Amino acid sequence: MLYAFCAYSNNCTCTYVLGAFVLLWVLVWFYRDNLEITKVSEKHVFVTGCDSGFGHLLCKCLDKCGFRVLAGCLTEKGADDLKRATGPFLKTFILDVTSTISIQKALEWTKKEVGDKGLWGLVNNAGRSLPMGPSEWMKIEDFQSTLKVNMTGMIEMTMNFLPLVKKARGRVVNVASVLGRVAANGGGYCVSKFAVESFSDCLRRDIQNFGVNVCIIEPGFFKTQVTSLEPIERELHRLWNQLTPEVKESYGDKYLDKYIKIQRLIMNTICDSDLSKVTNCMEHALLAVHPRTRYSAGWDAKLLWIPLSYMPACVVDIALKLVLPKPAKSV
Template sequence: MLFYILLFLGIVSLWWHWRARDRMKVTNLTGKYIFITGCDTGFGNMAAKIFDKKGFRVFASCLTETGAKELKAVTSKQLQTVLLDVRDSDSVKKVAAWVESEVQSEGLWGLVNNAGILGPTAPTDWRDMKAFGVKVCCIQPGLFKTALTDPAQVLKEKEVIWKKLPPDIKKQYGEEYFQKDAAKKEKLSKICLNKDLSPVIQCMEHALTSLHPHAHYVVGQDAQLFWNPLARMPAVIQDFLLLRNKVELAASNAK
């Protein structure tokens, strides 16, 4: 009996220590430089506004002049906007040089690499950054309501790809495939969609201000209860669950 009591107390002690460690913050953050990409809308836009209010010196990159102008109108004079297309290496180099000239010896405290598009994912060598003394935190959100997940925009992008497909490929998929697939994806998004963006911003804040930031942040109930556990399951289970939502190909019915 004593063993179980000690084991329980040990687990509680470790949990309490972890909670206390997780709440430890860096002091004197006011005036530190952070760079946030993709600030036109969504996560980046909200993060720029919140971190500006908290006293950070924010560099907010936007893809459009309209986005930059609208953000500047609702933030302090301390926040600076800059136009950046992360897909253009020349644009990236130009902005990197500008940031370096701005921060000088103070250096850049943090980078929120938020800008991007929905598409295929690939491995990254982010662990290599540790050799340079840079802490890297990966925020893995579920499906949140942003410009990237707007059903109309997603459908428009898929339609462009569909129209470029050769006739024989379209025939294999079936003329109704595109519409049926879009309908299924929209139905799934309505079930999983998180409308409150603040949990993602809270993770960004923790990563920027904590003495012991997490290596990974899984955000959103859909990510915590489905996507993240699914990623750790055997491939046969992943296939079984994911393929249940797939539209059947016309070529399959012809056999």
């Protein structure tokens, strides 16, 4: 009887100690997570892909925070629209991340802007999603057009600007995607976003001793140009029209229409219109004293895609098989 009581008391004590430890850990984590850097007005941040979407909104938010924002825009119109919406301290540069010459010019311009302070933040946001569709429908050029922006462009930007970031002991923020966790469709997008994940992990581990943080943003589905239905459907028709008669026959005449209907259903159901859920993560990565390694933005990222990424491959395969239409000559 006495032995049982002692054992019960010991178990209760262990439970209390463990509970207190978990509570303390949570409190410390929240405290560290909310610590913010100072002297924001002295820090420069370079953002790519600022014509629209996440990049455009992020630049406006950082400008309000007091950062010296250097915005890389692909077009003059995008640069003009951004300058009209921001203060005098935001500066724009016409940048094509697929061009080595353009990147080098942007680097020389940035060196003059930041001086001896270095670059506090590099946000690799520029990206493209199309073409997307069944892998068999793609040509090598279809993969390359996306990889040049999302993968090669991101890596080349990072490698060129890294010395400036090291000087400031700043941050590299790379925009990946939940589709860099779960390969849900063919084309270069998923391939490139998996590459963003792995490159960012390698870079973080390689340069962690230099005081540089590397953060990964993993947005779910949001209403941007990347998820706009009109260009998605236009590209699917283009891919279908370039197929050989034999391949078309194997899928069946109705496959394309069914595939497009499913894309419409997914985009209309899942896509979130609140882009601030993503830019808030980017801001935290730049403002926090202790930024997180990964940020998942959007309800679908947290409740669907990220949990799904930890499932066995067969579970994901079955789920996608149930969603996507079946080809006419499937086995």
